[in-house]
Amino acid sequence: MAQIKVMVVDDAVVFRKGISDALAGDPDVVVIGTASNGKLALQKMALSLPDLVILDVEMPEMDGLATVAEIRKLWPRLPVIMCSAHTTEGARVTLQALERGANDFVTKPVTSSVQESLAHFRHELLPRIKGNCRHLLGTGDSGVRPAVSVPSPLTATTAKPVASPPRPPPVRTGPEHQIDLVVIGVSTGGPNALADVIPLLPGDLPVPVLIVQHMPAMFTKLLAERLGSKSALKVDEASAGIIAKPGQVWIAPGGHHLTVSRSSGEYRLALNDDPPENSCRPAADVLFRAAAQTCGATTLAVVLTGMGEDGLIGCRLIQQAGGRVIVQDKDTSVVWGMPGSVAKAGLADKQLPLKDVAGEIVQRLKVGRPNYHGMPRKV
Numbered sequence: 085m086a087q088i089k090v091m092v093v094d095d096a097v098v099f100r101k102g103i104s105d106a107l108a109g110d111p112d113v114v115v116i117g118t119a120s121n122g123k124l125a126l127q128k129m130a131l132s133l134p135d136l137v138i139l140d141v142e143m144p145e146m147d148g149l150a151t152v153a154e155i156r157k158l159w160p161r162l163p164v165i166m167c168s169a170h171t172t173e174g175a176r177v178t179l180q181a182l183e184r185g186a187n188d189f190v191t192k193p194v195t196s197s198v199q200e201s202l203a204h205f206r207h208e209l210l211p212r213i214k215g216n217c218r219h220l221l222g223t224g225d226s227g228v229r230p231a232v233s234v235p236s237p238l239t240a241t242t243a244k245p246v247a248s249p250p251r252p253p254p255v256r257t258g259p260e261h262q263i264d265l266v267v268i269g270v271s272t273g274g275p276n277a278l279a280d281v282i283p284l285l286p287g288d289l290p291v292p293v294l295i296v297q298h299m300p301a302m303f304t305k306l307l308a309e310r311l312g313s314k315s316a317l318k319v320d321e322a323s324a325g326i327i328a329k330p331g332q333v334w335i336a337p338g339g340h341h342l343t344v345s346r347s348s349g350e351y352r353l354a355l356n357d358d359p360p361e362n363s364c365r366p367a368a369d370v371l372f373r374a375a376a377q378t379c380g381a382t383t384l385a386v387v388l389t390g391m392g393e394d395g396l397i398g399c400r401l402i403q404q405a406g407g408r409v410i411v412q413d414k415d416t417s418v419v420w421g422m423p424g425s426v427a428k429a430g431l432a433d434k435q436l437p438l439k440d441v442a443g444e445i446v447q448r449l450k451v452g453r454p455n456y457h458g459m460p461r462k463v
Contacts, residue, residue, distance in 0.1 A: 087114045088217045088452070091132065092150070093125040094118075094140035094167065099192065100154050103138060103167070112221055123150030126158070128373065135217050136163040138209065139186070140262060141177045148181055156185040163216035165209065171193050175303045179310050188212050188274075188418060191300055211270055211391040252407035262452030263408070264291055264382035264447060265344070265351065267375045269368025269398070271298040271390025273418030273462045276308055277438055279314065280386070284442035286458050287316030290449055292328035292351055294336075294344060294375070296368040298326055298390065301338035303461075308335045326353045332347045336366035343374035362394040363424040368422070372398020381406030384448055388412045390422035410434045410444055 091114055100118045105158050107113045121123035123146040125137070137155065141148040153166055165188035168178040178189045188214065193204040214221060220318050270277055274297045284292070297319045299307060305321040311333070314321035322334040330352040336342035340355040361367040369388070372395060373382045385402045387395045389412055399409045409422035409431050416438040426432050436444055446458035 086163045086220045086222075087222055088112055088133045088213055089114055089116045089132070090213065091116060091125065091129060091134040091136075091137060092118045092138045093120075093122065093143070094138075095143040096140075099140070099167070102201050103209070105201045107209065107213075109206070110210055113231050119143035119348045122146030122148065122154070126154055128157075129155075134162075136165065136213055137166050137169055137218060139181075140394075141166055141168045141174055141181065147177075149177060149184060150188050152181050152184045160185075165212055165216070167188060167192060170300060170302070172302050173307075175300075178258060178303070179275065179306050182279075184311070187276065188273050191303075192438075207251050211421070212361075215389075215417070217390075233285050241439075246403050260372065260408075260451045261406075262382055262447060263384045264386045265375055265379045266291055266293045266386065267368075267371055268293065268295045268388065268451075269349060269372065269387045269390070269395035269422060270295070270388035271364075271392065271394065271419075271422055273330050273389040274298065277388045277412070277418075278307070278311060279357070280438050281442045281445075282317065282319065283314040285315070285317055285333075285427050285445065287331060288456070289317060289331045289446075289457075291330050291388070291451055291458050293317070293329065293333040294322070295333065296336045296342060296371050296394075298364050299338050300367070300395070304335050304338045309334075311335075322355065324355045327351065328353055328360050336371065339365060340438055341370040343370060344378050346376070346378050362392055368395035368399040373401055376401040376405045376407065377407075379407070384445065385409045385412050386411070386445065387423045387426050388438070388441070389417035389419055392417040392421050393425040395422050396429060396431075398427045399426045400429070403431050408433050408448065410436060412441060413437050448461060454461060 092100050094100045104115045117128050119128055121143040137147050164186045166178050166181045166186050167187055168174040168191050170191055199314050283293045298452040308319050308321045319333040321337050343354045345352050361369050383402050387398050411426050413435040414420045427435055433448040450456055
């Protein structure tokens, strides 16, 4: 059975060892080498030819940004996962690395406990490694062979378990109807997935778009800035009391659930610090539940790449309210956990490759709006 050959690049020996130890328990993954900076890593990679690289952001001699750029010149398809500190600068550089071609990122644990650090790295890294190297594993629908189940000790301790609902009846195939609100849930691989969707939406979008992306605080604000700089739409991190208007995109801030309500025909956003759901805060289920209650049949839910099942229960509620659900397909998802759970439950009207998601949203928004053609707005 093939193993995924991983190289770990970090200037701190404690993190090189911690990541290596965390991955050592999985039979599908083998760490074939480590390096303390990008320059040494490139030399070793030419000899060992890893299947995936885990790369620190801040390093001496050659940092993560320069290393990603060089990797993309030499090995354009080699998966790279950035490992970032919980700082504003770490978040900014990490998102720049994604723009330069990195596939995904994880954050370093904020804990002094060795066991919590190991559990954090297993929980965050293994699905990403296997999702990006699924072709080496011969895995099933999710593209990820199950590893030891280890909840993240940094996020899951206060989560309330939610019972899985029964399997629903087959998806209805009736006529389309007007959509007044788009809600998106995404996790692993999300920053790059959103960068392939949001900038393709036209500036005259006739509805607001609300997004839950599983990311820490600081990262979500910078993600909004990144997407906004590439989009005709206004993209911002959500805050309490905001009126969400057509042509605007709001991203739930890390560490806070996002909800929406309607008053006098306007959509008002709210944040709360309720316990995590699905080990996540923000959670897609929280936003989707509020959307089902607020907009009912005029809701369109979109579930993109991500591990776990966040969004499944919310999609069920949206469907029961008469709304619609589309998901990213297996082949283009880094991890088909979130969209796969929705599809397997029979809740998805369509499964689409990532490149077709924005077009599908625009097409559905045309229903009931004869004067809307989804064309870019002239500035």
